[in-house]
Amino acid sequence: MGVAGHGGAGAPGPADEPAPGADVPEPEVHDQDATAPGQGADAGELDAVRAERDEYLDTLRRVKAEFDNYRRRSERDRQMAAQAATGDLVRELLPVVDNLELAVAALGEEGEQIVAGVDMVRVQLGELLTARGVAEIEAHGATFDPQVHEAVATHPSAEHAEGTVMQVVQKGYTHGEAVIRPSRVVVAERPR
Numbered sequence: 001m002g003v004a005g006h007g008g009a010g011a012p013g014p015a016d017e018p019a020p021g022a023d024v025p026e027p028e029v030h031d032q033d034a035t036a037p038g039q040g041a042d043a044g045e046l047d048a049v050r051a052e053r054d055e056y057l058d059t060l061r062r063v064k065a066e067f068d069n070y071r072r073r074s075e076r077d078r079q080m081a082a083q084a085a086t087g088d089l090v091r092e093l094l095p096v097v098d099n100l101e102l103a104v105a106a107l108g109e110e111g112e113q114i115v116a117g118v119d120m121v122r123v124q125l126g127e128l129l130t131a132r133g134v135a136e137i138e139a140h141g142a143t144f145d146p147q148v149h150e151a152v153a154t155h156p157s158a159e160h161a162e163g164t165v166m167q168v169v170q171k172g173y174t175h176g177e178a179v180i181r182p183s184r185v186v187v188a189e190r191p192r
Helices: 039-107 112-131
Strands: 134-136 149-156 165-170 173-175 178-181 183-189
Touching: 039 112, 039 173, 039 178, 112 134, 149 165
Parallel strands: 149 183
Antiparallel strands: 134 173, 165 183, 173 178
């Protein structure tokens, strides 16, 4: 005999129904168009890393270019400082050279040994200056050039073309491209 009850075999009973107010889990749905877990985040991170890499490379290139410019500027400044220091020393030595030449000229034939000794010192000093890049400005017979000559006088001359250096009063010198001291000269002018 059958017992009358709630639900027979296969019929849901009170134990099978969720209690009122209980959370019911959502069924899992697999969307085939959705990106696999982690791929969307990885692509964004990869783009960010690439952008950061490009920024670092750009910064590195700029720093390298600035350093190369600094190195070239430093070398140019060093060379200019060395040239200026040599120029200062040469300016101080030139009066000594001038006096040696005057001494040789003044002694003339008197005291040949003294003349020979003073002239040896003059030649030695000239060789030392030449080895350091100092060169005498060729002036006698040249056309007057205000860049390398300083006119101390003009003199009428029928033998020289106008503007020609007739006489060198004091020799001039260059060091590299720089004029250490211009040649002081007398320049020919047309006879009156």
